[in-house]
Amino acid sequence: MGFSQKALLQDLRDLGLKEGDKVLVHTSLSKVGLVEDGPEGFVHTIVEAVGENGLAVFPTFTGTSEDSALKPPYFDVLETPSWTGKVPEAARKLPNAIRSLHPTHSVAVIGKDAKNLVDGHEFVDTPCDKNSPFGILAETGGKIILVGVCHNSNTTFHTAEEYANCPYHMLDDPAVCTIVDYQRNEKKLPTKLHRWGTNRDFNRLEDVFLEKGVEKVGLVGKATCRILETGPMLDIIVSYLKKDPYYLVVKD
Ligand SMILES: CC(C)(COP(=O)(O)OP(=O)(O)OC[C@H]1O[C@@H](n2cnc3c(N)ncnc32)[C@H](O)[C@@H]1OP(=O)(O)O)[C@@H](O)C(=O)NCCC(=O)NCCS
Numbered sequence: 001m002g003f004s005q006k007a008l009l010q011d012l013r014d015l016g017l018k019e020g021d022k023v024l025v026h027t028s029l030s031k032v033g034l035v036e037d038g039p040e041g042f043v044h045t046i047v048e049a050v051g052e053n054g055l056a057v058f059p060t061f062t063g064t065s066e067d068s069a070l071k072p073p074y075f076d077v078l079e080t081p082s083w084t085g086k087v088p089e090a091a092r093k094l095p096n097a098i099r100s101l102h103p104t105h106s107v108a109v110i111g112k113d114a115k116n117l118v119d120g121h122e123f124v125d126t127p128c129d130k131n132s133p134f135g136i137l138a139e140t141g142g143k144i145i146l147v148g149v150c151h152n153s154n155t156t157f158h159t160a161e162e163y164a165n166c167p168y169h170m171l172d173d174p175a176v177c178t179i180v181d182y183q184r185n186e187k188k189l190p191t192k193l194h195r196w197g198t199n200r201d202f203n204r205l206e207d208v209f210l211e212k213g214v215e216k217v218g219l220v221g222k223a224t225c226r227i228l229e230t231g232p233m234l235d236i237i238v239s240y241l242k243k244d245p246y247y248l249v250v251k252d
Pocket residue numbers: 025026027028029030031033034035036037038039059083084085086087149152153154155
């Protein structure tokens with residue numbers, strides 16, 4: 001049996017997603033079950049849940065472990081597919097979505113003042129820093145939902161790593177990336193890149209989030225779904241990383 005958009009909307013409400021919320025959504029749709037109207041239907045359900053005064057934000061990431069100053073990313077806002085799943089792919093193609101121009105960590109945003117959240121993302125110092133959509137959501141009462149995925153998909157942990165200057169997190173040399181914008185203009189911008197390959201466990205702090213009431217867990221369809229208050233969550237992660245910048249790193 002599949003899940004109607006109405007049933008999924010009720011699940012999201014029960015979880016605590018409200019009209020007017022600004023929410024970053026990380027998804028594994030196959031965990032939800034068969035969804036009415038597929039990935040587009042799921043995007044529509046999130047957009048309806050936050051309403052016309054809210055903001056639905058989808059990660060449309062394109063960075064890879066191959067990226068470096070010697071192999072700089074090429075990012076075309078209209079053409080470059082993301083690897084973050086069918087839901088973000090469906091979202092970024094909707095006519096009312098705006099995708100940011102960051103060459104590795106773009107987001108597609110639908111809703112009130114969406115442009116304000118994406119504007120200038122390509123100029124940030126590091127991909128997830130305080131001026132990026134991830135940092136801005138933390139500062140402005142945003143929420144995160146992890147649909148069928150655990151904290152290892154919770155990008156805002158990278159925001160914490162960037163706030164705390166974790167020594168393993170960034171490559172030393174910026175890459176001069178090529179970005180093609182909505183007007184089809186091509187520009188080259190130096191961009192700092194994440195360093196891939198350090199094994200981290202972002203689930204380590206889940207008990208703390210639950211204990212402090214910044215995370216709640218429920219079901220959306222058949223998927224375990226986590227909802228988090230972004231700002232308080234980020235404060236907790238940063239506090240641990242300030243004490244030990246390697247706190248999240250898995251020791252062999
Ligand atoms: C990689 C990842 C996207 C894979 O998840 P997934 O569930 O296998 O795939 P998607 O979310 O793309 O959803 C596609 C699935 O939706 C399911 N689905 C549910 N209802 C559907 C419908 N009506 N029509 C079509 N597909 C449907 C199908 O199983 C489909 O799988 P298929 O294409 O193999 O048939 C997921 O594991 C993940 O990591 N998500 C989070 C990504 C992220 O935000 N990362 C941040 C990194 S810091």
